[in-house]
Amino acid sequence: MFILEQGQVERLCQSYLGGNATSVEKITGFQADVYLVQVGRLRAVLKCYRQPHQAQREAQALNQLRQYVHGLALPEVIAVHQPGQPGEALILTYIHGAPASHELESPIEVDRFADDFVDWLRGLHAISCEKGFQDEAGQWYSQFAEAYQADLHARVAWLNGAAAAQWISKPLREDLIELAGKFNQLPLSNRQTSSIIHGDAHAANFLVDPDSHRLCGVIDPGMVRFSHCELDLVQLDTVRPDLKLLGNYLNKSDFDAGIRLRLSFFEVFSDIRQIAQTGVCDESTLLRKISKVQRLLDAAALASAV
Numbered sequence: 424m425f426i427l428e429q430g431q432v433e434r435l436c437q438s439y440l441g442g443n444a445t446s447v448e449k450i451t452g453f454q455a456d457v458y459l460v461q462v463g464r465l466r467a468v469l470k471c472y473r474q475p476h477q478a479q480r481e482a483q484a485l486n487q488l489r490q491y492v493h494g495l496a497l498p499e500v501i502a503v504h505q506p507g508q509p510g511e512a513l514i515l516t517y518i519h520g521a522p523a524s525h526e527l528e529s530p531i532e533v534d535r536f537a538d539d540f541v542d543w544l545r546g547l548h549a550i551s552c553e554k555g556f557q558d559e560a561g562q563w564y565s566q567f568a569e570a571y572q573a574d575l576h577a578r579v580a581w582l583n584g585a586a587a588a589q590w591i592s593k594p595l596r597e598d599l600i601e602l603a604g605k606f607n608q609l610p611l612s613n614r615q616t617s618s619i620i621h622g623d624a625h626a627a628n629f630l631v632d633p634d635s636h637r638l639c640g641v642i643d644p645g646m647v648r649f650s651h652c653e654l655d656l657v658q659l660d661t662v663r664p665d666l667k668l669l670g671n672y673l674n675k676s677d678f679d680a681g682i683r684l685r686l687s688f689f690e691v692f693s694d695i696r697q698i699a700q701t702g703v704c705d706e707s708t709l710l711r712k713i714s715k716v717q718r719l720l721d722a723a724a725l726a727s728a729v
Contacts, residue, residue, distance in 0.1 A: 431510070435469050436462050439502045439514045454701055459517065466517035468498060471510070474700055478513040479506040484622065484647040485515075491550050491619050495543070496520070496630075496640040518640040520630030524663045527626075532636045533666055539638045540629060541671045548618035548652035556617045557648040559696075567617070567651045568606075575603045578695050590704045598713055602691065608720055609688055610681030618652035621645065625662040653682065657690045684719040691716060 436444045440462040448459040454477060458469040472478055482500045489497050498515035505511045523540070527533050554563050556570040559577070564570040581587055582596045591599075621628070622645025630640035659668040673682065691712050698704045 431471065431512075432458050432460065432469060435504060435512055435514060436460055436467075439504070440465060440467055453703075467501065468515040468517050470513040470515065472512065474702070475507050475509055475511050477700065478503050478511045480646075481513055481644065484644040487647045488619075488621065488641070488644050491547060492641055495638065498642060518630060518642065519632075520640040521633050522627045523629050523631050523638070523666070524626035526631050526633065526636060527663075527666070536631060536636065536638060537666050537668055537671045540626075541668060541675060543638060544621070544624060544655065544672065545675060547621070548655065550619045551616045552619075552649040554617075554649070556650050559646045559648070561648065567612075567615075570650060572606065575606055575692065578692050579603050581699050582695070586699065590698060590702055591709075592706060595706055595709060599691070599695065599709075602688075602713055602716060605720060606688070608724070609685050610679065610723060612651065612653060612681070612685065613677070613679040614652060617649040618655070620648065620650050620652065620655040622647050622655070623658060624655045625658040625660075626666055626668065627662045653678075653685055654689055654693075657686055657693050681723065684716070684723055687712065687716045687719055 432447055433443060436442065440460070442462045444460040444462050446461040450457040450459070452470075454474070455470045455472045458471070460467055460469060470478065470481070482503050485497060485500060496518045498518055501514040501516060503511070503513055523536055527536055555565045556567045557563055558570040558573040560573070562570070562573065564573070579600050582591070582600055587596055621641070623643060628641070628643040629638060630642060631637060632639045656669055656672060659672065660666075691709070694709060694712070
């Protein structure tokens with residue numbers, strides 16, 4: 424795991440922002456340490472990643488998402504430091520705002536944010552592409568199942584590799600590989616068109632104005648691409664589930680009855696991607712999620728047999 428060197432923040436400020444920081448605020452994140460810095464009149468964000476190959480991906484995701492986000496602020500990329508190497512960092516412009524996960528308290532503000540956010544996200548998901556669906560590598564497919572199968576194959580290849588063996592026990596890896604083979608048992612979604620997705624949509628990655636507490640900014644996109652909107656629902660309730668973002672989204676939509684099963688399946692393999700990026704694995708949680716998917720699969724099979 425990469426540990427930030429003494430003076431690294433100062434060197435980044437001097438190299439990319441033109442001077443020394445007069446103030447530094449550190450935020451410890453799951454995949455990176457984030458530093459809010461002031462250099463002269465300029466406020467900026469330094470994201471120092473623990474694993475390489477994340478900074479360039481996020482820079483590309485921000486630039487792609489900018490084409491489709493209107494009315495909300497997004498950080499601009501100032502520079503990518505040492506891409507693909509230990510110690511890589513992303514230098515971004517600062518957006519005035521606070522994460523909704525940390526700022527919202529009153530029931531009125533919570534309900535208003537949930538409505539604003541879900542309406543905005545549904546609007547984003549309404550943007551489609553006639554080329555179809557992309558996998559995480561950016562390849563295009565006419566059907567979502569083909570794109571997602573490509574990503575599943577990449578997950579299985581990783582689970583069979585040496586890195587996964589360091590962090591996940593062999594029985595659990597075998598269970599995960601078996602579950603990946605059951606993708607074709609999932610009921611097809613009644614949504615057949617692609618959507619542009621944020622890729623890591625939850626309350627900590629959307630900002631509210633500190634005064635009005637209204638939605639004002641978007642940060643930390645994941646794998647931005649044209650895919651299925653359901654992939655963007657998986658993380659909605661992982662941070663501040665009391666905001667009930669997933670329930671709000673589903674209440675405003677017309678998904679078929681298989682939505683909960685598909686989301687449970689997608690969540691498991693979203694977790695595998697995160698483990699590959701961070702090296703952190705909670706086996707007991709993964710086992711519970713696998714069991715949930717299997718119960719829902721069994722119930723769906725029973726219902727179809729009646």
